[in-house]
Amino acid sequence: MTLLAEVVRVSAAVAATSGRLEKTRLIAECLRALEPGEVEIALPYLSGDMRQGKLTVGSATLRAVMGAAAAAPSLTLHDVDTALTALKSVKGKGSAAARQARLNELFSRATAEEQDFLLRLMVGELRQGALEGVMLDAVAAAANLQPAEVRRAATFAGGIPQVARAALAGGRTALEQFAIRLMQPVLPMLAQPCEDVETALGALGTALFEWKLDGARVQVHKAGDEIRVFTRNLNDVTAAVPEVTAALRGVSSSLILDGEVIALRTDGRPHPFQITMRRFSRKLEVDAVRGELPLSVFFFDCLLRDGAPLVDRSARERHGILREALPAQLVTPSLITRERDDAERFYQEALARGHEGLMAKALDAPYEAGRRGAGWLKLKRAHTLDLVVIAAEWGHGRRRGWLSNLHLGARDPASGGFVMLGKTFKGLTDATLEWQTREFLAREVSRDEWTVYLRPELVVEIAFNDVQESPHYPAGMALRFARLKGYRPDKRPEEADTIDTVRQIYERSLS
Numbered sequence: 001m002t003l004l005a006e007v008v009r010v011s012a013a014v015a016a017t018s019g020r021l022e023k024t025r026l027i028a029e030c031l032r033a034l035e036p037g038e039v040e041i042a043l044p045y046l047s048g049d050m051r052q053g054k055l056t057v058g059s060a061t062l063r064a065v066m067g068a069a070a071a072a073p074s075l076t077l078h079d080v081d082t083a084l085t086a087l088k089s090v091k092g093k094g095s096a097a098a099r100q101a102r103l104n105e106l107f108s109r110a111t112a113e114e115q116d117f118l119l120r121l122m123v124g125e126l127r128q129g130a131l132e133g134v135m136l137d138a139v140a141a142a143a144n145l146q147p148a149e150v151r152r153a154a155t156f157a158g159g160i161p162q163v164a165r166a167a168l169a170g171g172r173t174a175l176e177q178f179a180i181r182l183m184q185p186v187l188p189m190l191a192q193p194c195e196d197v198e199t200a201l202g203a204l205g206t207a208l209f210e211w212k213l214d215g216a217r218v219q220v221h222k223a224g225d226e227i228r229v230f231t232r233n234l235n236d237v238t239a240a241v242p243e244v245t246a247a248l249r250g251v252s253s254s255l256i257l258d259g260e261v262i263a264l265r266t267d268g269r270p271h272p273f274q275i276t277m278r279r280f281s282r283k284l285e286v287d288a289v290r291g292e293l294p295l296s297v298f299f300f301d302c303l304l305r306d307g308a309p310l311v312d313r314s315a316r317e318r319h320g321i322l323r324e325a326l327p328a329q330l331v332t333p334s335l336i337t338r339e340r341d342d343a344e345r346f347y348q349e350a351l352a353r354g355h356e357g358l359m360a361k362a363l364d365a366p367y368e369a370g371r372r373g374a375g376w377l378k379l380k381r382a383h384t385l386d387l388v389v390i391a392a393e394w395g396h397g398r399r400r401g402w403l404s405n406l407h408l409g410a411r412d413p414a415s416g417g418f419v420m421l422g423k424t425f426k427g428l429t430d431a432t433l434e435w436q437t438r439e440f441l442a443r444e445v446s447r448d449e450w451t452v453y454l455r456p457e458l459v460v461e462i463a464f465n466d467v468q469e470s471p472h473y474p475a476g477m478a479l480r481f482a483r484l485k486g487y488r489p490d491k492r493p494e495e496a497d498t499i500d501t502v503r504q505i506y507e508r509s510l511s
């Protein structure tokens with residue numbers, strides 16, 4: 001059985017090198033040496049994650065168990081996995097003391113290096129630079145496969161660890177089990193920001209334009225009378241959105257659909273995104289809430305119809321199939337054109353109806369599940385970025401006692417960390433201040449006199465006027481007039497916009 005110490009050693013080596021090829025080689029060698037049952041444990045560790053998900057353990061509790069360390073390694077990967085699973089299951093009265101006892105037991109068996117590794121792993125601060133692309137390449141190298149084969153399988157499996165175990169045990173044949181299929185959600189395709197209609201047409205030529213709705217992304221699977229609804233994070237929310245099930249009852253085809261649910265006012269204009277998201281946070285009295293805040297659903301893509309996968313088909317073909325399969329009122333308004341004036345009129349119509357803007361899609365593009373493909377562009381009226389809150393400062397005056405001023409970070413694909421782009425306290429209501437103070441303190445890593453530093457878990461949508469040069473921040477750039485548009489609980493930190501995207505916005509402003 002493999003010792004935790006071996007993964008700790010590899011993790012340190014991966015973090016110490018900046019070269020992608022060397023990171024890939026180190027991880028691949030580690031994966032090859034693991035027993036089959038250890039792959040799904042070790043691979044998340046090497047990505048700075050755990051298969052148990054987030055633990056309800058604060059950094060102060062963890063630091064309290066750091067102390068006397070074992071002289072020599074003895075913890076196996078299975079030992080740690082069992083301990084973390086048990087820790088995750090501790091709930092109810094007396095849970096704090098029980099968690100403390102389990103942590104004491106685990107950490108007392110760990111060496112000093114292992115204690116440091118476990119602490120950083122549990123608080124989400126284990127930065128090794130082994131992002132998804134590196135992990136996919138490493139799995140492919142370890143199993144003597146092409147990275148594209150592993151990526152495709154991971155897309156349909158909804159994650160890399162289970163694909164890694166299959167690939168290492170059975171090679172290419174074992175990956176055949178990972179194909180798009182009903183009731184098995186896949187990661188959604190994502191879009192890149194684009195400045196305007198003219199830029200989109202210049203990049204795509206004749207394009208499919210769709211209204212960009214500020215709703216909640218959903219993937220819907222329909223097989224006969226069985227209908228299940230999944231979020232962009234692949235969580236099953238069928239019970240929370242009965243309107244989606246009702247809308248598809250009369251549709252005869254078996255389908256996998258990509259779309260948005262959105263709360264509309266009586267005049268057809270959208271409620272703010274946060275209002276729509278209330279429907280996903282309510283687990284009781286769904287029928288009553290449905291009456292107060294009904295949802296509408298609009299679909300813009302079809303991934304499977306009557307057993308036939310469509311992800312490799314062009315956007316033009318998928319769009320045609322979507323319109324054949326569904327009533328017109330369930331399809332997102334769209335336009336295919338290469339004329340700037342026509343696309344601009346369509347854009348202005350979407351804005352006039354209160355929507356965010358447009359999506360522009362290449363007609364020949366396949367559905368690149370789980371990727372931010374070049375074939376999808378998003379056009380919004382105002383500059384917005386999805387960033388991560390990395391710290392917050394205590395407020396003053398009437399905001400005293402609340403964490404107010406947000407430190408905003410863009411994702412750095414090279415390091416796996418987040419690069420600060422500035423601060424904002426604008427756009428925060430009293431309700432938001434109260435909520436975020438509670439959530440921030442639950443994610444505290446450390447603090448100084450004025451600032452609480454956080455695990456980078458909360459994604460915010462930030463509106464801003466432009467990007468300007470700044471010597472005060474590490475990237476040499478800062479957001480001008482940044483303000484909070486809203487929190488995005490439907491998005492993971494890995495889906496935040498990158499520092500490269502910010503740099504492109506800045507460079508375009510200079511031309």
